[in-house]
Amino acid sequence: MAFDCVIVGAGPAGMSAAVTLAEHGVRSLVLDRGAKAGGQIYRYAASSPLPDPSKLGPDYMSGAALINAFEACGADHVAGADVWHVGDDGRILYSIDGETRQIETREVLVCPGAIERPMPIPGWTLPGVMTAGAAQVMLKTDAIVAENAVFAGSGPLLYLVVAQYLRLGVKVAGLVDTTPRRNFLQAASAAPAALRSASLLHKGISLLSEIRRAGIPVYRQSVQLKLLGQTRVSGLSFYSNGLQQIEADTVFLHHGVIPNPNMTRALGLDHVWNEDQLAWHVKTDLYGQSSIPYIAVAGDGGAIVGGDGAHIEGRLAALNILMRLERISPETRDRLSRSPVGELRRLSQFRRFIDRLYRPSDALRLPQDEDTPVCRCEDQSVADLRAGFQLGARDPNALKSRTRCGMGPCQGRQCGPIVSDLLANWRGEHVSDVGYYRMRSPQRLLSLEELSRFKTVSSLQPRAREASR
């Protein structure tokens, strides 16, 4: 027996899709490697280890409602299912309990979420250098914080984590803001439309004033960031009104998120370059339907839409899937979509404003220094890649074959965007002509033993039921 619909990823997109499907009588199978539903943004929102999780803010707390609705909707949630292959034939492979399971499904909804944009500044491989996303994951999952850390970069997530730290009484050594001055001008033209989302705008502004009121050092328009230290990080130097230096044993970097490309790429879905977000997006219609009709993508894994946007996209994708499964008519789909589509439009106007305001500078997206590592797994620097390029490797995949850049366990998630940008510069062409790595499954390291224990599953095992309780 094949499943009607399998959802990969139990973040806001995946959860809201499962809830919508359930409302119309389709019981979906939801796979997520996490121990609990919630995804990145609502991670542990319904079961926080923090004494007072409300300090993380009302947005986070609102995740608990979605998680509870999801858990009550009757979808089969298999926690700890690490999906490492989704095929264009609708076959899905995942690891669980040291085994490989294969399932078949009529419809697939892929919600792999976002990853943070790499920030290849000198020293970014030193122990103690982490991402702002990591700061938040540690906080949400295990209530762990880094005292006296520096936060560097720009974007809403960075400010949010700093504010959360401050609310929780954690000392912050400084916020090194890299948002260029000209971004404010560029963003101004999108401001009138964004104003229609006044509450979102207000949320952002109040975050910044909260940080300012806390009195921590904030450095604006910072440039030429360098991490200090030999064997682990000891601080950050940069220019902001002259040369500055802050000592710290932990530095959190962040300048935005991009869709996690590996699964959608390995699937062979069509992707398009989005110049506003400086990232590849999955080509989909309004309902997230990809270039392969029975495969849909929702949430940040397709294009960055944020937690609220992911929630709506999950619902829209589910409505389309319901129509494809002939559970609702096209007219019903359209009628039920009207309000979420309007909501999504409004959010995307605000998103455009944010994209302009926090557009990462070229100097931070592209390593400025020949010695800076690009590939963290295989230790390939800009100079190494340039040498490969000069030997005729003009394509990202050729450069990968030549230098091993992108061949390590992270499968190019960190170096991929940098390599395409570097090649675009060297070739004097646009990045959309350069393209991206050709990705393959598995999307994670897989032990030979795990692979050798291969089972095809046509209905849920008792173990899975148990986990969903």
Place this chain on the structure above:
Amino acid sequence: MKTADVLIIGGGIHGSSTAYHLAREGISVILLEKDYVARHASGVNAGGVRVLGRDLAEVPLSKISMQMWQTLDSELDADTGFRSTSMVYIAANEADITTLKQREARMNAAGHTHERIIDQRELRELLPYVHPSCTGGAVSQQDGHANPYRSTNAFRLAAERFGASIVEGTELRNLRRVGSSWIAQTPKGTFEAGTVVNCAGAWADKVALMIGDNVPLNHAAPMLMITARMPHFVEPVVGAVSRQLSFKQFENGTVLIGGGAKGFAERAANKTRLDYEKLANAARTTIDFFPIMTRAAINRMWAGLEAYMPDNLPVVSPSANAENAFHAFGFSAHGFQLGPIIGKVTADMILTGQPGFDLSAFRVDRYDRKVL
């Protein structure tokens, strides 16, 4: 219009090696490649450089090629990554030993002594981590492995140094004979040459048809997987007499696992799909023979598009139906090792008409004739 003496179709190892051997002799060469050099089988293969276990018809070519590999880096002024590590075929039981002995008799009768049968003790010495129940095997001393992408590009870069013109991203769409010229149409313009060489790999039957030869070529997608770095535990390349086992550990510690299992090939789209259930079998076989591999972490899996002839022997031959046209394709998943010699032989066919080897088993029209 760009013109040259010889037009080569295909930037794999055979096209690149042919370009090198011709350019070195002062012949002007244009090579057309639809994607980029080493994009397909030549750049993504398992890197095995072996004489061991070859069809008798191929052994003479393969032995000379093996000699060429030993000095290839200095000849091409490049780093192909070639390492002569030896290769071992494992006999799992007495039946396998019998198979090896029969083969040894045939090989010796033909005057070949490079394969040597080994007993259980020597097997354990060569492969300390092999399952203790394995009874023996055969070893070929000069065999080893190289880096496919780098090796193919080593020929390409050397050819360019001798003046060959390598044109990437340029697909041959139409080829005709006009007077004493071959005229090649591509989306990036027209090319003209007196002689044409078909090294088009999995697409070679299409090019052969343009030349005027019809061949029963098939294409398929053999699959590979490679692990994250492991502590070094095996030096020789490893195969097995009667099981689909094949792997090697590179100097960087990664272990490449093959075995011949095939995925699904979609050549029009340049695409391959993997058959994970078959890869799971390969994983099981590998663990059966080498329990140390149980916890090896697979990092990547892929497949390449390869050309197969029904008899698993290549076509290395002048055209049967046209003048000044030559073929080198259909290497049936073991052509990488032959790269150095095939370029040389093809160049010799073109330049002197004397390949220096008996190539009758590799004729393009061998399926047209009645075989007695």
Place this chain on the structure above:
Amino acid sequence: MFRSLRENVPETVQVSVNGHPVQVPARQTVWSALALSGQTVTRKSALSGEDRSAYCTMGVCFECLVEIDGEPNQQACLREVAPGMVIVSQNITEFTMADRDGL
């Protein structure tokens, strides 16, 4: 310095980190155990031999690879601790030889 904001921990487990016994809250990640124990080096870079540590803590970067109960290449940020778990930082470089004594 990493520290925990948890106020009461109902259940703890003992694990070993590079040979040192460490008491940590049950069900937290292996990375959190490393962070709280102050032993934050997860792996050595296979080429340069430099120390590396967790970077993303969400399964993306593979910098947090450690050996858990003898099994290498485990992502510390995705695995949960279990009683008696033996965690060792991963030292596999290009030059590591298999331990023939283990035969």
